[in-house]
């Protein structure tokens with residue numbers, strides 16, 4: 394099947410851009426677009442676009458260009474595969490609970506599938522449709538289909554929890570704890586430290602004040 398064919402990473406990264414521009418083209422009432430026009434709109438050279446599109450078998454006919462609807466349908470299918478990107482959340486406390494309720498409703502391609510905790514009062518419950526499992530259910534390789542974990546446990550258990558998640562097959566960790574954790578090279582780690590963000594903001598406000606803006610007239 395075409396959708397199972399692996400497309401180069403660089404091509405994959407351009408898909409959302411193509412998609413957005415083609416949606417605008419469609420909204421403007423155009424049914425087809427030449428690779429030169431498309432190239433101008435996305436600011437990517439026409440040869441690259443042709444090569445990218447050739448991976449999907451969308452070759453574009455000489456003198457006709459690309460069928461906008463066909464491309465949109467195609468890209469929608471490919472982009473929606475990302476919808477299945479599974480995310481788990483570990484540590485259903487104040488912050489974890491808020492994130493479960495939020496569950497990234499506005500982004501199609503992020504969904505928290507399940508959560509984990511050690512608190513027997515929480516295990517077995519369902520929050521906003523997301524089941525909470527015991528950490529004991531985290532067996533080696535059990536999260537191989539769920540690439541991303543959001544870490545919202547107390548800082549002092551962040552490292553051991555991350556180690557267990559990696560053993561379970563996680564590929565990326567979004568670390569909300571202030572702990573700095575070590576991960577092997579093949580694991581991606583992103584830290585979101587609200588204290589650091591706030592301190593940076595305070596620093597910038599103090600040292601790089603913005604020019605006074607005009608007051609909005611009511």
Ligand SMILES: NC(=O)c1ccc[n+]([C@@H]2O[C@H](COP(=O)([O-])OP(=O)(O)OC[C@H]3O[C@@H](n4cnc5c(N)ncnc54)[C@H](O)[C@@H]3O)[C@@H](O)[C@H]2O)c1
Nearest residue numbers: 484485486487488489510511512545546547548550569570
């Ligand atoms: N609350 C916030 O607004 C906020 C903001 C930024 C960062 N953080 C950070 O996020 C983390 C969580 O904060 P919180 O306020 O939600 O804490 P919390 O104490 O309310 O929740 C922690 C949760 O983790 C669970 N837990 C404890 N040990 C565990 C383990 N070994 N494995 C799995 N689960 C475990 C607890 O049962 C609890 O449900 C902390 O590291 C905190 O510094 C919190």
